[in-house]
Amino acid sequence: MNRYGTPNYLPKNYMESVLKDFFIGKGCKLIAPGELKLPDDVVEDLDIILRDASNIIFIKIVSEYVRTYVRSRKIIEKILSKLIHYYKYADKVYLAIPRGFILKSSFDRDFIRNLGVGIIEVDEQGRVSELYPAIPRFKRWNYQMVQPSFPKLDLLERRLSLLEERVSKLESRLSEICEELKHRSEFSSMIAEAKVSSTPAKVVDIEEELEGLPEYVRDNEWVNVLISRRRVKK
Structure with a gap:
């Protein structure tokens, strides 16, 4: 060698x-x-x-x-x-x-x-x-x-062949997992963007509804909930 x-x-x-x-x-x-x-x-x-x-x-x-x-x-x-x-x-x-x-x-x-x-x-x-x-x-x-026989190397070859098959299956499964994670990541990004874009508008609308009311009314969280429900019904 x-x-x-x-x-x-x-x-x-x-x-x-x-x-x-x-x-x-x-x-x-x-x-x-x-x-x-x-x-x-x-x-x-x-x-x-x-x-x-x-x-x-x-x-x-x-x-x-x-x-x-x-x-x-x-x-x-x-x-x-x-x-x-x-x-x-x-x-x-x-x-x-x-x-x-x-x-x-x-x-x-x-x-x-x-x-x-x-x-x-x-x-x-x-x-x-x-x-x-x-x-x-x-x-x-x-x-x-x-025919000449070399049992030790024959056994080694069989084991290597089995390992190659297992590695191939693992690579295939890993590729599937990576693809699935990629889709999930893209979906999560879309949801996050939707939440970010919708939240400010909702807050602004509620503030407009409360404009002119006394401060103790504007600070009441139940008033905000009622206004939100009314907008949903509309």
Whole structure:
């Protein structure tokens, strides 16, 4: 993982050079695809072919910039489902990825071991480490042709999907509430304006009715009420 919390990326030619040096340093020899009778689609898909004594080793390099671990997991899942078929032609098969391209905790360890495909990492300093060893063809037992499974990330994806649905519903409801509050605010403003505009006129009319009467009559609140009722009847 880099400092941005996203999967790491390394150029493919850099990873290829590092891996060749690493395996040659262990006594392996590079061999040209033409030396083996391989289908064209297999040759095109592989990045490095090696010979270790009498064993043939295939290496597929993943070097793709992705923004999320969910995306990197899907890439690895797809490639692994293809690499398992290459054991028809090789004794060991490896998938090489940049260090931090995927979280190791997301792997189903037992499944990867039974699958037999090795997973190796390359870092920016040119160091190579083995996450999972490649199981030699003659030792690959209890093998089942099934799609790779990453239960922890699958569960996380389902939970994220449910959260997205809930957030969407909350946003919709919040929008409705805001619209309702807006209408209420406008209605309240209209009522307030109506009260303000009507009150002065009413006060002036009553004062005109009381004009000329004694002060003790003008100050009597019941007189004001009677005048108001009479105006309503009119």
